[in-house]
Amino acid sequence: MNLCTSLVLISALASTQARAEDAHSYAKLDEVETPHLDLQLTVDFAQRELHGTATYTLVRHGDVDKLHMDTSELTIEKVELISEQGWQATSYKLGELHESLGRELVIDIGNVADQVRIHYRTAPTASGLQWLTPAQTAGKEHPFMFSQSQPIHARSWIPIQDTPALRLTYNARVITPAGLLAVMSADNSLSAERSGDYQFSMPQPIPPYLIAIAVGDLEIKSISDQVAVFAESYIVDDAVAEFADTPRMIEVTEELYGPYRWDRYDLLILPPSFPFGGMENPRLSFITPTIISGDRSLINLIAHELAHSWSGNLVTNASWRDLWINEGFTSYVENRIMEELFGKRRAQMELALGYQDLLADLERLDKEDTVLNIELGTRHPDDVFSQIPYVKGQLFLVYLEQQFGREVFDKFLRQYFDDFAFQSISTEQFKQYLSRELLAKHPDKVSQDKIDEWIHQPGLPEDAPKPESDAFEQVEKQMERWLKGAQLNTEGWTTHEWLHFINNLPRDISAVNMARLDSEYNLTNSQNAEIAHAWLKLSIIKKYEPARDRLRNYLLTIGRNKLVAPLYRELARTADNLKWAREVYQQAKSGYHPLTQSVTESLLYPDG
Known part of the structure; x- marks a missing residue:
């Protein structure tokens, strides 16, 4: 064009x-x-x-x-x-x-x-900019800047x-x-x-928020004719191997929802201080290195950023009240990509993990902040980046798929992306389109009142999908046996199964069992950033001191909000831990993005 x-x-x-x-x-x-x-x-x-x-x-x-x-x-x-x-x-x-x-x-x-x-x-x-000194980069020779x-x-x-x-x-x-x-x-x-x-x-x-820039000591390696990786030399080969499925992701998404309209799809691997998992900047998604696990177990994040090429970048929320139009649709498309590539079992595990995170946010957030079409006033829109627009929005679309059938709903979504291509739309515009193109053509399936309940009421409707995973049921059975002294059979476990295991351990787990689990699986030193995060959070709750040095190092070297904010939030619950967390933060602060600094300071210094 x-x-x-x-x-x-x-x-x-x-x-x-x-x-x-x-x-x-x-x-x-x-x-x-x-x-x-x-x-x-x-x-x-x-x-x-x-x-x-x-x-x-x-x-x-x-x-x-x-x-x-x-x-x-x-x-x-x-x-x-x-x-x-x-x-x-x-x-x-x-x-x-x-x-x-x-x-x-x-x-x-x-x-x-x-x-x-x-x-x-x-x-x-x-x-909107982070400036890193050479010492804060992997190569230690050149500075780095990104937006x-x-x-x-x-x-x-x-x-x-x-x-x-x-x-x-x-x-x-x-x-x-x-x-x-x-x-x-x-x-x-x-x-x-x-x-x-x-x-x-x-x-x-x-939209303006998709204008992005980065400058650094970058190497370039291609995955395919359409996809390349830009990264510091220490990680470029690992990233190429980790994200080798990206070209196939593009193909399956095109089969589902129409053509990819942005020419190339490249990936920029940023330093660990990047505050998000990824950012869907068109043609060049910005990606955290914390998802490079060596086993491709966290590449649903790549599917998410790619999905934005249809939902978010192509069809965009017209204001930040409408964030769910970007993120709910993208989370839904992401899960469909993962199902097409890796099967229903993995996609269902990821859907169930997201649902667990959503339930935690529903319990934590003020009631008015659990509405999809949220009333923000002039509060900073950073405040609405919770699991509500992502997972509640995703479950809304899962609900519609269940009510109308996948074939009908896929046809609707593909037409939606075509009809609103390169436009920004509001929630009201979407409701009008949904009523005309889906509800009216398939009457007696879903009422307008039900649509309004999903979009404008807090929490989840009583008949909302409640994703579960058979794989997680097997994990829970093993957990019960392990707590009684048996050995775990973790052969073939993915990151998702480990996360479910750690996140669902009883909160009264004994110090002996914490030490036993760490001894058997070396969780304190796990190089998988997501597994380490879950274990370190549990170690704070259980006052498991052998993990304290790793916790310090983790907070000093990673700036991704999803991974560090829950740890600081947990540390802030007791006076001793709060004092320790503030000391660590003062050391870590210069390596954090301004957004991570803002979130962390709101947790550690709530009175300013």
């Missing part, structure tokens, strides 16, 4: 689709929108900043002379408009600082200009209309120090040449 086609497409979509109100952006898309961005950036590791320009194409809706944009901690140096005389300076104003939203940037755009250029620089503390724009952190490194209701294409030129490779959520070259001057293009229209 070329730029002209992209602009025509995005303009047509803007004129036809309903605009969901986005409480987390100052943008006024009904007045002016910015469907194309040209970035010129220089990466300065010494100052821990990006500086350069952001140039936007303007599409006006009516007689307006102001452009409203989002910023966070940006220094705006100059703003210009294009005219017959070339680029001319124009006036602008930054609004008051809002704790969650940053500052509004209002630009005078006059009545005729169709482009605006903003000269700016980022702050070293930008929430995390979702949900509203793009505004911390680009002045932008930072709402998922906007879709834009972009081109970029990035200047880096010698010897480093820059990559973006765009058309990355597979050439190993490190010129220090890199050009990128993203011709498909994407």
Whole structure:
């Protein structure tokens, strides 16, 4: 798709689709929108900043002379408009600082200009960027920088209309120090040449939170003609082996839900400080190294990020109230991919583990935060990234599949992805589409009241699916025998079975049995990050001191929120552990992403 086609497409979509109100952006898309961005950036590791320009194409809706944009901690140096005389300076104003939203940037755009250029620089503390020193990387010779724009952190490194209701294409030129490779959520070259001057293009229209950048000492190795791995040298071969099933994942998803529309699908393996398991940046998913286990047991995360190429990247939530439209659909598609590749047994185990995590969140969260179409106000949307949009949203779709039958529901989903391709939609738009294309065509299956209960009521409906696994039943029988002194037969156990075993051990398990289990299976020193996490969490609860040194090392070397936040939460329950956790955190803090810092500090310092 070329730029002209992209602009025509995005303009047509803007004129036809309903605009969901986005409480987390100052943008006024009904007045002016910015469907194309040209970035010129220089990466300065010494100052821990990006500086350069952001140039936007303007599409006006009516007689307006102001452009409203989002910023966070940006220094705006100059703003210009294009005219017959070339680029001319124009006036602008930054609004008051809002704790969650940053500052509004209002630009005078006059009545005729169709482009605006903003000269700016980022702050070293930008929430959407992490800067690692050479000592914090595996190679120890070169620094590393990467972005995390979702949900509203793009505004911390680009002045932008930072709402998922906007879709834009972009081109970029990035200047880096010698010897480093820059990559973006765009058309990355597979050439190993490190010129220090890199050009990128993203011709498909994407929401702003999918603009991504990383710079580091990266190697490139291909898995197939369509898939390659970008990673530091220490892990690139392991990653290629671990993710060898990725091309087949693309094939089975296309068979189920239609064509992959993003050309390449590459994987960037980030340092362990990356705060998430993965980030679905189009063409280049960002992936944590903590899922490289050596046995491909955690690659459902790759299936999840790939699934976003249909649900999330192709059809996008219009606001962060609608996050379940991204994550619920993606979790559902992920599980279908895993079933197609690895069978019903494995897919069911993963579904059951997700359900257990959901039940824990339903118990932990405030009632109003267990609604799919959540009411956020201006709370930071980071707050809604729980198991609710992911697993409750997934179970909603599992419920619909059960009621209508898989064949009917698959046909509906495939048509949904086609009809809303490259659009951002609200929950209300989805409900209208569901009513017209599924409920009305198959009456007396599911009522509108039931749909509203799933989407707008807290908790789970009484008739919600309750996923179970026969494999886990066998694990539980073995657990009962082991607690009575028998040996475990763990031959053939996957990560999923180990997690179910550890997570369901009785909380009154004796110190003798903790030591026995550790002695027999060396769980304290497990190199599987997920198994180690489950064991270390249990060791905190049971005050199992032989695991304390490993717990410290784990917290110092991993920054993935899913793995470290529950450990800090558990440590914060007692005064002695809280004191110890704060000491460890002060050592770990500089290696954590700003998002991980924020989450951890809310747990360890709830009073500020």
